[in-house]
Each structure stands twice: as structure tokens, then as C-alpha cells.
Amino acid sequence: MDKPAARARPAARVPTEPQSAPAASGKRPRGRPRKTLDERDDGNRRVELVNAAARLFHKKGFDATSTRDIAAAVGMHSGSPFYHFKSKGALLYAVVDEGMRSAIARQTAVLQAAAQAAPDPSALLRVLVHNHFDVLLGPGSDFIPVMLYESRALTARQRASLAKLRSDYEAVWVPVLEALTRTGRLKAPLKLARLLIFGALNWSVQWFDARKDASLDDLADAAMALFLQAPCSS
Amino acid sequence: MDKPAARARPAARVPTEPQSAPAASGKRPRGRPRKTLDERDDGNRRVELVNAAARLFHKKGFDATSTRDIAAAVGMHSGSPFYHFKSKGALLYAVVDEGMRSAIARQTAVLQAAAQAAPDPSALLRVLVHNHFDVLLGPGSDFIPVMLYESRALTARQRASLAKLRSDYEAVWVPVLEALTRTGRLKAPLKLARLLIFGALNWSVQWFDARKDASLDDLADAAMALFLQAPCSS
DNA sequence: CCTACCGATCGGTAGG
DNA sequence: CCTACCGATCGGTAGG
Numbered sequence: 001m002d003k004p005a006a007r008a009r010p011a012a013r014v015p016t017e018p019q020s021a022p023a024a025s026g027k028r029p030r031g032r033p034r035k036t037l038d039e040r041d042d043g044n045r046r047v048e049l050v051n052a053a054a055r056l057f058h059k060k061g062f063d064a065t066s067t068r069d070i071a072a073a074v075g076m077h078s079g080s081p082f083y084h085f086k087s088k089g090a091l092l093y094a095v096v097d098e099g100m101r102s103a104i105a106r107q108t109a110v111l112q113a114a115a116q117a118a119p120d121p122s123a124l125l126r127v128l129v130h131n132h133f134d135v136l137l138g139p140g141s142d143f144i145p146v147m148l149y150e151s152r153a154l155t156a157r158q159r160a161s162l163a164k165l166r167s168d169y170e171a172v173w174v175p176v177l178e179a180l181t182r183t184g185r186l187k188a189p190l191k192l193a194r195l196l197i198f199g200a201l202n203w204s205v206q207w208f209d210a211r212k213d214a215s216l217d218d219l220a221d222a223a224m225a226l227f228l229q230a231p232c233s234s
Numbered sequence: 235m236d237k238p239a240a241r242a243r244p245a246a247r248v249p250t251e252p253q254s255a256p257a258a259s260g261k262r263p264r265g266r267p268r269k270t271l272d273e274r275d276d277g278n279r280r281v282e283l284v285n286a287a288a289r290l291f292h293k294k295g296f297d298a299t300s301t302r303d304i305a306a307a308v309g310m311h312s313g314s315p316f317y318h319f320k321s322k323g324a325l326l327y328a329v330v331d332e333g334m335r336s337a338i339a340r341q342t343a344v345l346q347a348a349a350q351a352a353p354d355p356s357a358l359l360r361v362l363v364h365n366h367f368d369v370l371l372g373p374g375s376d377f378i379p380v381m382l383y384e385s386r387a388l389t390a391r392q393r394a395s396l397a398k399l400r401s402d403y404e405a406v407w408v409p410v411l412e413a414l415t416r417t418g419r420l421k422a423p424l425k426l427a428r429l430l431i432f433g434a435l436n437w438s439v440q441w442f443d444a445r446k447d448a449s450l451d452d453l454a455d456a457a458m459a460l461f462l463q464a465p466c467s468s
Numbered sequence: 469c470c471t472a473c474c475g476a477t478c479g480g481t482a483g484g
Numbered sequence: 485c486c487t488a489c490c491g492a493t494c495g496g497t498a499g500g
Contacts, residue, residue: 067496068495078495082496087496152294188460192453193456196437196456197434202437203432203434206433214426219426223422226431226460227460227461311485312480313479314485318485320480321479
């Protein structure tokens with residue numbers, strides 16, 4: 001069956017009083033009502049598709065998710081996602097891109113707040129680690145897991161753009177890790193340390209269960225205890 | 235096109251001198267030649283299929299690999315893998331099962347050798363870590379990466395069997411990590427430490443390049459330096 | 469954004 | 485293990 005489930009169609013989409021104000025003039029605003037509202041609507045549908053795609057790609061994987069699944073999840077018919085995205089792969093890239101930009105924005109925000117309060121590098125690392133766990137495991141966090149585990153389907157060009165974003169995200173960690181190496185609290189070679197640390201964090205997507213396991217703070221504490229040498233002087 | 239590539243068909247499969255000895259008697263060994271040889275042949279074909287499946291599942295992912303791809307890789311026609319395996323999922327489970335049994339066997343072997351030479355827990359961890367990297371990244375290591383990153387397609391029953399094998403593999407690490415915790419060289423809570431450590435190691439599948447990066451020994455050294463507190467007394 | 473549709477591909481099977 | 489095939493599903497498109 002191709003009919004979308006009746007469930008997700010938002011009430012706002014039902015054509016209630018469609019052109020209340022425009023109807024008064026009777027001529028000018030025909031084919032398209034006010035431009036701003038129209039664009040906002042289009043944007044919302046697009047955002048809905050990206051959100052549904054993120055959730056389904058995370059839950060079932062990119063290949064196992066059909067564009068029909070995504071359409072049905074937002075109450076569209078099977079061909080309609082291709083009005084907003086030219087291919088399934090473009091939808092995947094939208095998820096990945098949105099996820100990285102959001103992650104970078106959040107990272108920048110928490111780090112700025114922390115750098116003013118306490119410029120201690122171990123405190124900064126703790127903030128980075130906690131934010132990373134939050135981006136991976138917090139509420140509504142489907143985008144970065146998709147980026148981490150479903151990027152194989154991207155084209156070479158898309159992968160190159162993604163590599164730039166990942167590099168931006170990771171670059172912030174480097175001076176913090178360097179400072180910790182200088183003070184002897186981090187022992188492994190910098191590049192390998194970074195890769196191993198990201199692995200430890202990213203793998204949590206595979207096992208973390210918010211209902212059963214520890215809190216994100218517990219996770220961050222454990223990671224800090226594992227990676228850092230205890231403060232030497234005492 | 236459905237014709238398999240002419241490439242991988244082993245010369246031994248070409249029906250050259252099919253029943254040299256049996257032809258002498260002319261009666262007894264009809265429908266099936268000697269049983270042992272026949273079974274060995276079947277087993278080899280089965281093993282070839284599992285090896286090809288492991289390589290392709292690792293390279294392209296389970297969903298993106300067709301059973302036709304696998305058949306072609308071993309010089310079979312498109313329907314023939316189903317003579318050996320009743321479904322594509324059964325082939326995936328064969329890969330995962332074989333990978334875990336091999337990993338456990340290798341782990342047992344290296345650990346027994348190391349435990350006699352030096353029962354120091356940090357030396358044992360180093361052996362476990364190095365073996366783990368070797369299983370993940372060493373030559374012919376497609377099975378465990380498939381297990382780690384493609385198991386989602388398994389049935390619930392298969393996943394339960396796999397969980398048992400994974401638990402067997404991980405159980406060996408626990409006493410070693412406990413000993414290191416007791417001597418203060420491992421600081422994080424045991425369960426979280428184990429999960430974070432496995433994450434750091436398993437993630438290497440995503441970035442390690444044998445041509446460019448460090449050796450497996452370098453990796454193991456870096457992991458030990460990162461995870462363990464420096465020996466306290468000195 | 470829907471309707472109606474297409475070509476391609478896929479997992480799997482019967483029958484030998 | 486091959487031959488010949490099937491039903492289902494999928495990404496995508498034309499035309500409105």
C-alpha cells in the first residue's frame with residue numbers, strides 16, 4: 001500500500017482559512033500568498049523530512065530505510081520527498097550537514113562559557129566530552145549517529161564537505177589535548193589519543209541506554225578518569 | 235547481466251578427470267564419489283562464500299551487498315548461494331559466528347602464552363589489546379568489523395547467540411581490568427571502563443589505514459598509555 | 469505536493 | 485550447483 005498513514009499530518013496543513021487577508025484585494029497575491037509565510041511553510045516541510053530521515057536512518061540504517069518510509073512518517077505520498085530533495089542521498093547529506101552544524105554550534109557555545117569561567121584544560125576537556133555525549137545521546141540526537149555510522153552512502157564530493165566539518169569540530173579539541181599533554185595529564189601521542197578518545201565516546205551510541213545506564217555526567221566522569229593521569233603534584 | 239565473472243572460478247572445479255579411480259570398478263561409487271572428498275569440497279565452497287560475504291559486507295555493508303555480488307565473487311551463478319545458505323541473513327550470521335569463534339580462539343591462545351610468561355595484569359592487558367587490534371585490523375580481518383557494524387540485520391535469535399559469544403570474549407578482560415583497578419592503574423568504574431576501552435579500540439576500524447598510520451604495536455602502546463595511570467610507586 | 473507509473477534490482481525458488 | 489523465473493520493492497519521474 002502506498003497511502004501514507006493518517007497519523008503525522010499536522011493540523012496546520014489542513015487548508016483552513018487559506019487566504020484570509022489576500023482574499024480582500026482579490027487580485028494581487030494570486031499564485032503565491034505572502035512570500036515569507038510560504039517559504040516558512042516550505043522550510044517546515046523540509047525540516048520535517050530531514051528530522052524523519054534522521055530518525056529512520058538512525059533506527060534502521062540508510063539502505064534499509066525507503067523514501068516511502070520517510071514520506072509516510074511525515075504524512076506525504078511516496079513521490080513527494082523528491083519535490084524537496086532531488087535524491088535519497090541528498091536527504092542523507094542534509095541530515096549529516098545539519099547534524100554537524102548543530103554540533104559545532106553547541107560546542108562553540110559551551111566552550112565559550114567554560115573558557116571564561118575556568119580556563120583549566122581538564123575542565124575544558126570535561127566540557128567538550130560532556131557536550132559530545134549530549135550530542136550523541138541526548139534528546140533528539142539522531143543526526144550525529146547517522147553521520148558516524150551511515151556516511152558510507154555519501155558521494156565523494158559530499159564526503160569531502162563532511163570531512164571539512166568534522167575537521168572543524170575536531171580542531172577545537174587539539175589545543176586542549178596539547179595543554180593536557182604538556183602538563184603530563186595525557187600520555188599518548190596526540191593524534192592517536194584524539195582518535196582513541198573519539199572512538200571511546202562515539203561507541204557509546206552502540207550500547208548506551210538512557211533508561212538503564214548511567215547519566216551523561218557519569219559517562220563524562222568515567223571518560224575523564226580513564227583518559228587523564230591523576231594530577232601529579234599532591 | 236547475470237553471468238558470473240569468469241575470474242574467480244577455481245581451476246579445481248573444472249571437471250577434469252572426474253572419476254579416475256571409480257571408473258575402474260564401474261559400479262559401486264556412482265551418484266556420489268568418496269564421501270569424505272565430497273564433503274570437503276562442499277565445505278570449501280561454503281567457506282569461499284563466507285569469506286567473500288565477509289569481504290563484501292565489510293566493504294559495502296550488508297544491505298548494499300547483493301547475493302549476486304557474493305555469488306559472482308566466488309564464480310557462482312545468482313541462485314547458487316542458496317544451495318549452501320537458506321537466506322542472505324544466514325550468510326551474515328555465518329560470517330559473524332565464524333569471526334567471533336576465531337577471535338575467541340586467538341584470544342585464548344595469546345593469553346595462555348602470556349599468562350605463563352608474565353602474569354603482570356598490565357602485560358596481560360597489553361596482550362589483549364594487541365590481539366584485539368590484530369583481529370580488527372590485521373590481514374584478512376573482515377569478520378569482526380562486519381560483526382561490529384552490520385549486526386543490525388540479524389534476527390533476534392541470532393542476536394542472542396551472538397551476545398553469548400561477545401560475552402565470552404569480553405569476560406576474559408574483566409579479571410585483568412579488576413586487577414588493574416585494585417592496583418590503582420585503572421581509575422574508571424569497571425563496566426564503563428570496559429565499554430569505553432572497547433569503543434576506543436573498535437573505532438579504529440573507521441580510521442586505521444595500514445599503509446599510512448602507525449603499526450598495531452604503536453596503537454597498542456598508545457592505548458595502554460591513554461588508559462592506564464602511570465605506575466604509581468617510583 | 470499528489471497521481472500514476474516505470475525500469476531496475478533484489479532475495480529467493482522450482483526443477484533438474 | 486545451473487537455468488529460468490517470480491513477486492516484491494525500490495528510487496525516481498512526468499505531468500499536473
